[in-house]
Amino acid sequence: MNSITELQQLIEGKIGELNLGVYPPELYDPAHYVLNMGGKRMRPLLMVLTTEMCNGNIAHALEPAIGFELFHNFTLMHDDIMDKAPLRRGKPTVHEKWNMPTAILAGDALFVKSVQFVRKCENNQDKIMDVFLRNALLVCEGQQLDMDFESGMDVSIHDYLDMISRKTAALPGACMQAGALAAGADDETAMLLYETGKNIGIAFQLKDDLLDAYGDSHKFGKQQGGDILANKKTFLFLKSIELLSAPDADQLKSIFRLPSAGTAKVQQVIKLFDKAGVKHETELLMQEYYSKALDCLRQTGIDPGQTKFIEKLFAQLMQRET
């Protein structure tokens, strides 16, 4: 079995040598630009680790895993347009560096390429494609819900968890399910691994929400309080409303009705988050989903000697500071 670092290097090498196309350059350069910005490569890593864990040959999983990463990068390109984000990982976003039409179209082309790569699988190609497409649609639904929730105030914690289970968690789930299928695992095992990935994805998003408010913005590489400035109804916000006294909750809500107002707004909101003690509450919920993920993993009956690397990756994702 390969270690996480070895697989990471394998994936990074593969991405580094990708040639998605050359003409017209305005179509393919932005795709290579975004792919070479770096990133955790969590999705392809989950896929190949799962294939190894299920005694499969990673040669069968590597190209579809790259396909999942291409799909993820396509969503980043389009999400950045929708969110009007000027920077990603400290670099200008595609619509800033080129322009909006190019960012739309280069994203579309990257999407086509992602489907082509996901198809490059000898085992269970059909089932893997089903999994990929079903979850690709969930990602779109999640992004639409995320946008809907920015402007609406009538969002419940249940709504929020449903939204992130689509937007963020569907793809990690799909990667683990596809990784299992690429190894020739049975449907039941693959489904349990979907649940594993989905739960770790939800925990991952809760960690992301925490880092947005409480992370070291230099390490995290994003502006502190970006979610707050965008009036995102994260778990931190929704749970604070529940926990705070009525006047404090009303204050928090009225701050979130205002358009962006810079660092003063962020500080004000974090003060209310602190008052609600929501940091701890979020950590508890994150732990809960992390535990659920491990439970699902154990239910597969896969030998613990085989699951150690993926468990190590999960732990890293939970403890990360970036």
Add this chain to the structure above:
Amino acid sequence: MNSITELQQLIEGKIGELNLGVYPPELYDPAHYVLNMGGKRMRPLLMVLTTEMCNGNIAHALEPAIGFELFHNFTLMHDDIMDKAPLRRGKPTVHEKWNMPTAILAGDALFVKSVQFVRKCENNQDKIMDVFLRNALLVCEGQQLDMDFESGMDVSIHDYLDMISRKTAALPGACMQAGALAAGADDETAMLLYETGKNIGIAFQLKDDLLDAYGDSHKFGKQQGGDILANKKTFLFLKSIELLSAPDADQLKSIFRLPSAGTAKVQQVIKLFDKAGVKHETELLMQEYYSKALDCLRQTGIDPGQTKFIEKLFAQLMQRET
């Protein structure tokens, strides 16, 4: 064999009863809205007509054919954003009726659905998916080139024909190739039918360019001279430059360097087109591609009794006024 009208009704009925999804409505309503705007349904019609022509069962072709139509509608949604088009078929475009982020995302979701539908084929599923994805990428490339050419002056007739062979003609080609494959035709026949569809697609686009300048805008349903206002380097423009005297050609070029200037610009340009006699030249070239399409069709050796409906459709496309 079913007539064109019967197949058109079958396709229209199928599109009318499509339920692509319901939640969140902002994601799926725009897709249904665009699909129900109408249209010629040329792509799915080409596919099912080809399947019938190749003695296949249209039951095997109908859902993938709908997939091609979904893909086409996805490109319309994104193209309208890029072109800042306020209207399509006399109705507000999706980014106008909803907003730009929703138009991007609803387009993305429609793309995922199109892949799901194209997969719904019992015969040659793998080959059909190859054809679909390869040509989907060509469509993206063509759209990027089209945008590049709007701002650049250094465009040759060869460049233009290459661009429309991707943007417009790749999909009719793919639909005929896929239709043949769905009927279980051999690769060579399918490839000849790709060339048939591609050539008819180029002729179709030349007809479109003609209608833009010389069509009855009430019948055509688009603003007269839309291409001229957008400084599109169509065949009419490029061939006029070639045919006109140096001073007239320079005048035409300098008009195309200006931003949009309303109907005065359109009238000025059409006067120069007339002086060049480019309407007739375009009709000749259109005829040339139409003949090429029929040649490719004959090379398949398919019995003329079988090709009559598709030939009738081609003739309709060439004679259309809308």
